[in-house]
Amino acid sequence: MSTTTSPRADLHTHTALCKHASGTPEEYLAAAQKAGLVYWGVSDHFPAPAGYDAEFRMAPGDLPRYFDILDSLRDVADGSGLQVLAAVEFDYVPDRMDEVSAALDPLRPIFDYLIGSVHYVGDFAFDDPDKLAEWPRYGVDAVWDGYLTDLKAFVELGGFNVLAHSDLPKKFGFRPSDCENVVRRMADIYECAAAKGIRLELNTAGLRVAADEIYPSPELLRAAFRAGMKITLGSDAHKPEHVAYAFDRAAELARSIGWTTHTAFVRGEAVELPL
Ligand SMILES: [Zn+2]
Numbered sequence: 001m002s003t004t005t006s007p008r009a010d011l012h013t014h015t016a017l018c019k020h021a022s023g024t025p026e027e028y029l030a031a032a033q034k035a036g037l038v039y040w041g042v043s044d045h046f047p048a049p050a051g052y053d054a055e056f057r058m059a060p061g062d063l064p065r066y067f068d069i070l071d072s073l074r075d076v077a078d079g080s081g082l083q084v085l086a087a088v089e090f091d092y093v094p095d096r097m098d099e100v101s102a103a104l105d106p107l108r109p110i111f112d113y114l115i116g117s118v119h120y121v122g123d124f125a126f127d128d129p130d131k132l133a134e135w136p137r138y139g140v141d142a143v144w145d146g147y148l149t150d151l152k153a154f155v156e157l158g159g160f161n162v163l164a165h166s167d168l169p170k171k172f173g174f175r176p177s178d179c180e181n182v183v184r185r186m187a188d189i190y191e192c193a194a195a196k197g198i199r200l201e202l203n204t205a206g207l208r209v210a211a212d213e214i215y216p217s218p219e220l221l222r223a224a225f226r227a228g229m230k231i232t233l234g235s236d237a238h239k240p241e242h243v244a245y246a247f248d249r250a251a252e253l254a255r256s257i258g259w260t261t262h263t264a265f266v267r268g269e270a271v272e273l274p275l
């Protein structure tokens, strides 16, 4: 956690409703205030399509509870200099995006912004520590290839504001054998994202896992900058103490690439904050 004088926004945090995060909403709020954030986005895993990844996200019936939590956090934070933002992180699920849209579209007016992610290739939850032993069966290059194919399709489809942890398959240290090809394919994805106003997330969770590097890598960040993408900062906190994790380091990295601002979204409108 960093205490900072810069006006910072953490747009990627979770709640215990997703069954793999700990801490109470009040503890996350206290951490956000202690970190000196001006915007704190709560962006838990969205429960759609039905049955998808059910052990790692809230049940659809938990959504009213989620909105109650957000409302009470807003009430408590009101006037404190910290604005609580309502969001969800939703997944690209090939062939089932109609179901995702049916569940998500009616709720869009409630959210300040939406985060888009890919956590699966086929039926393989490649970022799940309990599935680590399955990597050899799927193959590192095949996972990267499938991931990039789905990420591209997701960005082409659009409908979200923030592209999360865009090189997530590196989480456990599995790097592609042809890095140049991955950078080329990702640059193409970033150009498409930039044209839609989608922000690139600098996600500091990568510093807490074997990858030991912010998502995405410096090389990919340079490609995103060349593509004209703007950025957000996200801790991907699944514990209160991870709110705004290593944000000084993320801001320094972003500045070294050339960015001067990062974005918060309030009711869908981008607010640029100095880095
Ligand atoms: Zn999670």
Ligand SMILES: [Zn+2]
Residues within 6 Å of the ligand: 089, 117, 119, 164, 165
């Ligand atoms: Zn994620």
